[in-house]
Amino acid sequence: MTIDLGSMALIGVKGLDDVLAGGLSRRHVFLLEGSPGTGKTTISLQFLLEGAAHGERCLYITLSETEDELRNSAASHGMELGEDITIFELVPPESLLDSDQQQSLLYSSDLELGETTKLIFEAFERVRPSRVVIDSLSEIRLLAQSSLRYRRQILALKHYFSKSGATVLLLDDLTADTLDKTVHSVVHGVIHLEELAPNYGAERRRMRVIKYRGKAYRGGYHDYIIETGGVVVFPRLRATEHRTDFERTVLSSGIPALDGLLGGGISRGSSTLLIGPAGTGKSLFGIQFVDAAIKRGETAAIFVFDEELGLLFSRTRSMGLDLEAMRDAGSLYIEQLDAAELSPGEFAQRVRESVTRFNAKTVLIDSINGYQAAMPEENALILHIHELLQYINRQGANTFLTVAQHGLVGDMKSPVDVTYLADTVILLRYFEAVGTVRRAVSVIKKRTGQHEDTIREYRIGSDGLRLGEPLSGFQGVLRGVPVLTSGGQTMMPLADGSGDNF
Known part of the structure; x- marks a missing residue:
């Protein structure tokens, strides 16, 4: 049976083939490098399993692990690992392990390196595979002892496999010499894996394609995770x-007074920032x-960083x-996120899937403070949010972001300034009165149309949000201590239960 292999070999890792623009070019040698624990073996096994699934013969040559x-x-x-995948455990010949039979006039590395290469070629000739993994180059580098001999050995392997038509993945655990870039200049492409250890929380892993000859690929760093079933890569989002x-x-928001404040409502495909101190009701807005989107017959998604879902369901x-009923009816996708366990790339992928798979037309991210905890580098955070907002908006969906400011009244500051990214900014404030x-x-901002320049008082009670008429005759409401400047008073009357916090 003749197998049509095509020009590209899918690597079989979710998201990585997208980063590589279709996989690995066949009949070439590639390098997969990273420190121990970054998932090199897992990716290489997925690479071979993908080939076996298409009827290709595969060979795994291991110099460091046992079968x-x-x-x-x-x-x-x-x-x-079925019959299409052959594991060849390369061990030194017994004569090399016997001290009585070792040569004394020649360097032992001369014999070991040549014998190792010979065994690799013999294993290949027996199997004649389409895909090959060699794990790992650190063993060959140690046997070579010098950079020149190591480079010649890699060139020999490259020429041999290129003539045979195999697609080869070389693994390097970077334990022998991290500064030696000999292989980089020889191979067709280089994939670099990294593991980062934050001050708190789970380790973060990311990858980058350093080199890929003759191929346009998705550059930059891409977050990835190792889960049961293999490695999953989250390609960097480009809106x-x-x-x-x-x-x-x-x-419409469903509240006429709020729509009036917004100049009629929110434009479809726009982003809205809800900003204010803790307890002002940003989440409720x-x-x-x-709720208004679901009542229109649309679906929505909520991503919660800062609150336990049971408490949120009870309060709303x-x-x-009734958010729980909305979720159970299939009109609301809601997920509680742990910033200590989540990378920015994985979060962006979850939001993206809520729009593409769940067809969410309204997305609420509560809050940017929690998002920042998952993305401690502030400059990169701004870029992440920009790409995410642009992506959601271009799908015709609306994004709502909440940001908690430091302080309660007076001069308050935000942990990160994203007001210029949002199309609409709604400012919430406390103020003292009688x-x-x-x-x-x-x-305070709306790019997509006119809006009221007034300040309205609002109450949170058992009937939800209630907005009053524009406050007139007062000065300094946004500073927290207003002063009555004229005779009119348009504040909402006090009522029992009006002080409920959200």
Whole structure:
């Protein structure tokens, strides 16, 4: 039977073939490098399993692990290495392990390196595979002893495999000499794996394609995880690659007074930032737009960093917003996220899938403070948010972000300034009046149309959000201590239960 191999060899790792623009070019030698624990063996097993699934013969040559260790590693991921995958455990000949038979006039490395190469070629001739993995180059580098002999050995392997038509993946654990880039200049492509250890939380892994001759690939760093079943890569999101046509209609919040403040509502395909101190109701404002979207017959998604879902369900239910029922009905996708266990790339992928698979037209991210905890580098955080907002907006969906400011009244600061990224900015504030603490809302920015320049008081109670008429006759409401400057008073009357926090 003749197998049509095509020009590209899919690597079989979710997301990595996208980064590589279709996989590995056949009949070439590639380098997969990374320190121990970065997932090189797992990726190489997925590479061979992908070939075996298409009827290709595959060969795994191991110089550092035993066959039992490889099979146990595969079994831990639920991988079954069938007859199409041959594991060749390369061990030194017994004569090299016997001190009585070792040569004294020649360097032992001269014999060991030549014998190792000979065994590799013999194993290949027996199997005649289409895909080959050699694990690892550190053993060959140590046997070569010098950079010149090591380079010649790699060139010999490259020429041999190139003539045979095999696609080869060389593994390097970077334990012998991390500064030696000999292989980089010889191989067709280089994939570099990294593992980072934050001050708190789980390790973070990322990869980068350093080199790929004659091929356009997705550059930069891409987060990835190792889970049961193998490695999953989250390609860096580029919003310019994703654009859909949609009608920019105006969407209601479901509250006439809030729509009036927003100049009629929110434009479809735009982003809204809800900013204010803790307890002002940022989450509730966002959930109000989610509820309005679901009542229009659309689906929505909520990503919660800062609150336990059970408590969130209980609090919103007491205000007439049953998020749990919305989720159970299939109209709401809601997920609680742990910033200590989540990389930015994985989060962006989850948001993206909520839009593509769940068809969410409203996405609430609560909050950017939690997102920042998962992305401690602030400059990179801004770029991440920019790409994510652009992507969601270009799908005709609306994004709502909450940001908690430091402080309660007066001069407050945000942990990160993202106001210039959002199309609409809604500002929430506390202010003092006649011995009570009240809340005020205003719209300070809207790119997609006109909006009121007034400040309205609002209340949170058992009936949800209620907005009053624009405050008039006051000065200094946003500073927290207003001063009555004229006779009119338009503040909302106090009522029992109006002080519920959200």
